[in-house]
Amino acid sequence: MRSHLVIGDLHVSAYRVPTDRPEADGTLSWDATTMVVVRADAGEAAGLGWTYAPAAAARVVTDLLAPVVRGGDPMDVPGLWTAMVRRVRNAGRTGVAGYAVSAVDVAIWDLKARLLGVPLARLFGLAGPSVPVYGSGGFTTYDDDVTTAQLAHWVHEQGIPRVKIKIGESAGTMPARDLHRVALARRVIGDAAELYVDANGGYGAKQAVRLERRMRDHDVRWFEEPVSSDDLAGLRLVRERSDADVAAGEYGGDLVYFTRMCAAGAVDCLQIDATRCGGYTGWSGAAAIAAGHGLEVSAHCAPNLHAPVAAATPNLRHMEWFHDHVRIEGALFDGAADPTGGAVRPPDAPGHGLTLRAAAAERYRVV
Ligand SMILES: [Mg+2]
Numbered sequence: 001m002r003s004h005l006v007i008g009d010l011h012v013s014a015y016r017v018p019t020d021r022p023e024a025d026g027t028l029s030w031d032a033t034t035m036v037v038v039r040a041d042a043g044e045a046a047g048l049g050w051t052y053a054p055a056a057a058a059r060v061v062t063d064l065l066a067p068v069v070r071g072g073d074p075m076d077v078p079g080l081w082t083a084m085v086r087r088v089r090n091a092g093r094t095g096v097a098g099y100a101v102s103a104v105d106v107a108i109w110d111l112k113a114r115l116l117g118v119p120l121a122r123l124f125g126l127a128g129p130s131v132p133v134y135g136s137g138g139f140t141t142y143d144d145d146v147t148t149a150q151l152a153h154w155v156h157e158q159g160i161p162r163v164k165i166k167i168g169e170s171a172g173t174m175p176a177r178d179l180h181r182v183a184l185a186r187r188v189i190g191d192a193a194e195l196y197v198d199a200n201g202g203y204g205a206k207q208a209v210r211l212e213r214r215m216r217d218h219d220v221r222w223f224e225e226p227v228s229s230d231d232l233a234g235l236r237l238v239r240e241r242s243d244a245d246v247a248a249g250e251y252g253g254d255l256v257y258f259t260r261m262c263a264a265g266a267v268d269c270l271q272i273d274a275t276r277c278g279g280y281t282g283w284s285g286a287a288a289i290a291a292g293h294g295l296e297v298s299a300h301c302a303p304n305l306h307a308p309v310a311a312a313t314p315n316l317r318h319m320e321w322f323h324d325h326v327r328i329e330g331a332l333f334d335g336a337a338d339p340t341g342g343a344v345r346p347p348d349a350p351g352h353g354l355t356l357r358a359a360a361a362e363r364y365r366v367v
Pocket of ligand 1: 250
């Protein structure tokens with residue numbers, strides 16, 4: 001152990017990676033994804049963290065977080081996390097500043113594990129041997145052929161027995177096409193695989209209840225954000241009237257958010273995104289809140305970042321194998337996971353096991 005080493009500077013970059021085709025869900029459309037990457041150095045060692053956030057998060061790291069982390073002991077992650085959270089008080093604890101804190105927290109955890117020469121999954125400790133994943137994409141912009149090819153790849157080629165598609169198209173104004181695509185998905189994946197849907201808050205509560213009833217013909221098991229995540233009463237109403245599990249939490253930025261969502265009885269499974277809620281440190285608190293409410297958790301997006309902490313979480317249900325981030329992490333990092341068979345094993349390499357392929361990333365750099 002070389003705990004006498006202190007953190008030097010934080011090196012920040014941002015990359016804007018175009019999607020492979022236009023993408024949309026119920027309430028948003030996009031043609032590129034921006035990733036903000038933080039490297040924390042101590043002596044010869046370097047830790048790597050990232051978040052999917054506007055490039056403005058890079059400026060938060062440089063201006064607000066680097067000054068309070070520089071010179072800190074990389075073994076003392078909770079102390080550094082607390083200092084960062086205090087520092088962003090007036091910038092807004094959640095949102096872009098919280099995404100920046102998340103990336104730095106992950107970089108410091110990774111740095112600590114690499115200094116100790118152990119995988120992060122060893123440092124955290126395993127709760128199980130591997131992490132179940134579900135294929136996630138099925139954007140509303142896809143035609144039937146593209147949807148079919150993507151779902152068939154996950155289920156029939158990679159052996160992933162769970163998949164999710166987006167519904168709630170055009171803010172819930174195209175329910176007939178939503179139902180057509182749910183039926184298509186069930187036909188493609190067969191009877192054995194689990195089918196999930198995500199409306200991204202596109203429906204009203206009673207509209208969501210009516211649609212869920214019709215989706216029972218296709219054995220939909222998971223209904224994510226049927227209404228806005230801010231509408232806890234609406235989520236609860238849908239949850240109480242649904243066969244499908246209701247899930248939400250991807251926008252959660254702090255423990256108060258997750259506590260309110262769980263205490264409202266709004267979800268059957270709490271989604272947590274470590275790239276938004278304060279990194280691995282924030283994840284662990286959120287997972288504990290869910291456990292205290294008798295709930296399981298599911299990792300939202302950034303699968304390669306989540307793998308070590310997901311593997312360490314006793315009340316984990318699964319992790320999202322999200323098309324956009326799988327593509328980016330596979331192209332820009334060495335060490336990305338393989339989901340064949342429907343589960344991921346955290347890497348044996350030190351830290352989270354990923355290193356940035358700087359040359360491959362360079363052409364996407366915006367910061
Ligand atoms: Mg979602």
